[in-house]
Amino acid sequence: MSLPSRLLGANPSIQVSTLLSGTLTTPSARGTFELGSFESIASTTAGSGGVSSVTFSSIPATYTHLQIRFLSRSDRASGGDYFSMRFNADAGANYYLGHQLQGNGATPTSYANGSGTSILVERVPSADSPASCFAVGVLDILDYANTNKYKTTRSVLGFDGNGSGVVNFASGAWFSNTAISNIVITMVTGLHVQYSRFALYGIKG
């Protein structure tokens, strides 16, 4: 059996699903397997009406690290929004929400969100931001499949609204040695609006 065939057999069902007001849409299966150190696993773009959650499931343990590259905007009326991230459907108090270093265009601030039931990623623009303005970010989950370590996330995120906006360095943690096979990303207050996009990549080391 060729290498691609063997690898396809090891990753038969990586799926992405979106949750819209309680209805689980049809998962989209991953397409052609791609060789290399940095590989695309799955991606999803919110359609008309937006989505409350994005789920990456059946993530194989064959990579060393994961990276999520995203665009996000909330339909919350004002004040910006956040999204939460949970692993393997763990809704227990097994996370550190995050440490943040943030700039708002005038003042740098540093703060800790404390322990909680998810990791928080902030901040994305709300409906009062200029139209078509999205936050973009890169979030890394290092050693996600290692069963000897808790899981650490690190992210850079930012948006600019020509007079508004924030940029943010952040870290978070999941206090579990379990390999991550499922990630759910949920907007805390509003919905991920249309054109919001989340793409999951695997990095081999």
Added chain:
Amino acid sequence: MATTYEPIATQTANGSSSFHDFSSIPATYTDLVIIIGGSVGDSGPFLRFNSDSSALYSHTRLFGNGTSAGSGRFLRGAGAPNDTRMEIGLGSLSEIVTNIYHIMNYADTTTHKTILCRGSQAGVNGAYLAAGLYGSTNAISAIRLGNTNSNPYSSGTVMTLYGIKAA
């Protein structure tokens, strides 16, 4: 088989050119990444997209110099040439800097373009993060790199454009 993260083009500065252009960028990727390593002159680098010198550029930034942290913002309407290009990234005449630009959804024609820049430098303003907004829904097919004081990048400065494809 398709490669997910691949180099599109690389340029090496000759020490005299005022600009460096990446043109005819294919729309077949999802994100672009530009990595600049070298000396990009004092006052910092800029990016201009699609030869667009309209006042469509603004940004928010965060930086730390080892003593204190700061945050600033640049708005459109501040006047040419500053708001006719995206002036984000670290610069130095004498020190090597690394600026990494993430241009997400660069080929999308429904959203404005947000660019994320991480800069690293051993000296002043050594840690830097900025988000820039290019207020256009046009797909980006060309990028000009330059220095805000029109200084050339030092000879040997390397600029590489990468494309990333999502599934």
